[in-house]
Amino acid sequence: MLTLENVHTHYGPIEALKGVSLNVQQGEIVTLIGANGAGKSTLLMTVCGDPRASAGTITWKGNDITKEETSKIMRTGLAVVPEGRRVFSAMTVEENLSMGGFFNKTTYDQRMAHVLELFPRLEERFKQRAGTMSGGEQQMLAIGRALMSEPELLILDEPSLGLAPLIINQIFDIIHKLRDEGMTIFLVEQNANQALRLADRGYVIENGKIVLEDTGANLLVNEDVRKAYLGG
Amino acid sequence: MSESIFYFLQQVTNGLTIGSTYALIAIGYTMVYGIIGMINFAHGEVYMMGTYVAFIALAGLSMLGIDNPLLLIGLALMVSIMVASAYGFTIERVAYRPLRSSKRLIALISAIGMSIFLQNYIRLAQGSRDIAMPSLIQGGFLMGDPNGSHIMISYMQIIIMISTVICMVGLTLFITRSRMGRACRACSQDIGMTNLLGINSNNVIAVTFVIGAALAAVAGMLLGLYYGVVNPYIGFMAGLKAFTAAVLGGIGSIPGAMLGGLILGVTESLTAGYLTAEYKDVVAFSLLVLILLFMPSGILGKPEVEKI
Ligand SMILES: Nc1ncnc2c1ncn2[C@@H]1O[C@H](COP(=O)(O)OP(=O)(O)O)[C@@H](O)[C@H]1O
Ligand SMILES: [Mg+2]
Numbered sequence: 001m002l003t004l005e006n007v008h009t010h011y012g013p014i015e016a017l018k019g020v021s022l023n024v025q026q027g028e029i030v031t032l033i034g035a036n037g038a039g040k041s042t043l044l045m046t047v048c049g050d051p052r053a054s055a056g057t058i059t060w061k062g063n064d065i066t067k068e069e070t071s072k073i074m075r076t077g078l079a080v081v082p083e084g085r086r087v088f089s090a091m092t093v094e095e096n097l098s099m100g101g102f103f104n105k106t107t108y109d110q111r112m113a114h115v116l117e118l119f120p121r122l123e124e125r126f127k128q129r130a131g132t133m134s135g136g137e138q139q140m141l142a143i144g145r146a147l148m149s150e151p152e153l154l155i156l157d158e159p160s161l162g163l164a165p166l167i168i169n170q171i172f173d174i175i176h177k178l179r180d181e182g183m184t185i186f187l188v189e190q191n192a193n194q195a196l197r198l199a200d201r202g203y204v205i206e207n208g209k210i211v212l213e214d215t216g217a218n219l220l221v222n223e224d225v226r227k228a229y230l231g232g
Numbered sequence: 233m234s235e236s237i238f239y240f241l242q243q244v245t246n247g248l249t250i251g252s253t254y255a256l257i258a259i260g261y262t263m264v265y266g267i268i269g270m271i272n273f274a275h276g277e278v279y280m281m282g283t284y285v286a287f288i289a290l291a292g293l294s295m296l297g298i299d300n301p302l303l304l305i306g307l308a309l310m311v312s313i314m315v316a317s318a319y320g321f322t323i324e325r326v327a328y329r330p331l332r333s334s335k336r337l338i339a340l341i342s343a344i345g346m347s348i349f350l351q352n353y354i355r356l357a358q359g360s361r362d363i364a365m366p367s368l369i370q371g372g373f374l375m376g377d378p379n380g381s382h383i384m385i386s387y388m389q390i391i392i393m394i395s396t397v398i399c400m401v402g403l404t405l406f407i408t409r410s411r412m413g414r415a416c417r418a419c420s421q422d423i424g425m426t427n428l429l430g431i432n433s434n435n436v437i438a439v440t441f442v443i444g445a446a447l448a449a450v451a452g453m454l455l456g457l458y459y460g461v462v463n464p465y466i467g468f469m470a471g472l473k474a475f476t477a478a479v480l481g482g483i484g485s486i487p488g489a490m491l492g493g494l495i496l497g498v499t500e501s502l503t504a505g506y507l508t509a510e511y512k513d514v515v516a517f518s519l520l521v522l523i524l525l526f527m528p529s530g531i532l533g534k535p536e537v538e539k540i
Contacts, residue, residue: 050428070427070428071427071430071432072432074427086422088422091414095414096416099415099429102415120477145429149429149430
């Protein structure tokens with residue numbers, strides 16, 4: 001469904017992705033693990049066209065989207081929950097969600113109902129400004145906002161970052177639920193243990209290169225992975 | 233009531249009138265700045281062109297035999313808004329969008345170039361001398377004793393204030409209720425995220441320029457009728473004043489622009505009324521310098537918040 005072939009991404013002179021190839025199939029949860037600064041966020045954002053890949057090919061549902069504009073890519077069934085959530089803090093929960101459902105007006109009400117059902121907390125805070133909510137609530141909002149576009153592929157960048165364990169479990173429960181609804185998920189997690197348990201497949205990225213690919217279960221017991229990312 | 237109170241109220245009324253038009257122009261600066269972080273230096277010229285278009289439209293409509301002043305003003309206002317909006321849209325397309333990813337200084341130079349171009353284009357097309365605007369609306373309300381202490385509020389002042397209130401209410405409804413208006417606010421907070429939600433920020437930016445231009449045209453037409461003259465250079469001073477108003481209120485903040493315009497108008501008017509009229513610009517720009525020095529984020533502006 002999503003395929004990257006030999007993708008390179010630069011920030012000025014810095015090469016953050018050095019020829020990445022991977023794929024995500026329909027209905028899968030695929031996770032990407034790696035140390036801080038390995039290029040995980042860059043990889044996810046390159047799929048969204050922000051930053052643009054400097055070489056290689058990104059194919060989404062059979063179309064080459066490598067050179068496409070971000071806003072256009074994001075109207076083709078992809079949605080992202082970026083690192084740091086990036087909710088519109090001066091806007092209300094409702095306004096944030098409406099921005100997620102901006103370009104597709106026809107099923108707006110159903111999608112809104114669905115999101116509020118997944119996150120009852122957002123309904124309680126419907127008219128509250130996003131900036132005044134807790135980190136966990138903001139993360140729920142960021143996920144809800146992404147879901148408002150009814151994506152086929154949901155891209156999540158460290159959704160558990162900086163959250164209390166109880167909230168992290170809630171977030172993972174939601175990811176479970178979304179998978180059961182048939183959504184394809186591409187997940188970057190710091191919490192490699194939890195992510196690999198959940199994932200069908202995983203990739204390990206080091207220094208802008210994919211160094212390992214396997215099923216989630218195999219990666220969980222892989223010696224190198226255990227040492228590097230699972231604390232022994 | 234004593235004479236001095238009437239005098240004071242008269243100055244405040246005059247100040248609120250001028251301040252309303254500053255506020256209308258300031259919206260254009262503040263909205264564009266809020267989203268793309270750029271001062272649209274050609275904005276004052278859009279205001280100036282709005283006045284010219286209104287003048288031409290008034291002349292044309294009178295030749296068609298329309299003589300009801302309110303109808304004339306309404307129709308000319310619509311023409312002026314449409315033409316100015318087209319200019320606002322085109323300016324963004326031609327002078328700013330191609331430079332979106334280049335350095336700010338380059339976009340700023342392009343903006344100044346656009347401003348010089350527009351000013352000279354009007355100068356060549358319409359001549360550089362003052363043109364008298366017709367005085368369509370005369371008279372006003374007199375409060376107090378006609379032979380003693382009183383204040384005079386002209387019908388034109390009332391039209392200016394009512395039009396401004398209508399524009400501000402409309403704008404507020406637009407940015408809080410409509411999809412596109414909310415997208416404008418989203419863009420001003422995190423334009424990259426807005427694109428990541430599938431919203432084409434280029435369209436949002438274009439809308440912002442069009443709204444700014446339309447409001448400047450309203451100010452241009454009303455102020456043209458109020459002062460009774462127009463020349464190709466009025467955009468420069470009006471632009472600076474409105475920019476000052478935007479900075480005073482907190483650039484990027486729409487309520488700030490409204491408030492900043494009114495405060496600046498009243499300050500100027502009180503200076504003219506109690507010191508001398510020559511000092512009003514000095515006071516206005518001293519105000520700008522003082523804000524930049526001591527309160528760079530303005531009255532309602534937020535200091536740059538670090539995005540986490
Ligand atoms: N906006 C940027 N400008 C310059 N360098 C960046 C930028 N974003 C990330 N980098 C660099 O790219 C590399 C990969 O970063 P990132 O993708 O954020 O890693 P991760 O998400 O795995 O922690 C790092 O060396 C980082 O310093
Ligand atoms: Mg990251």
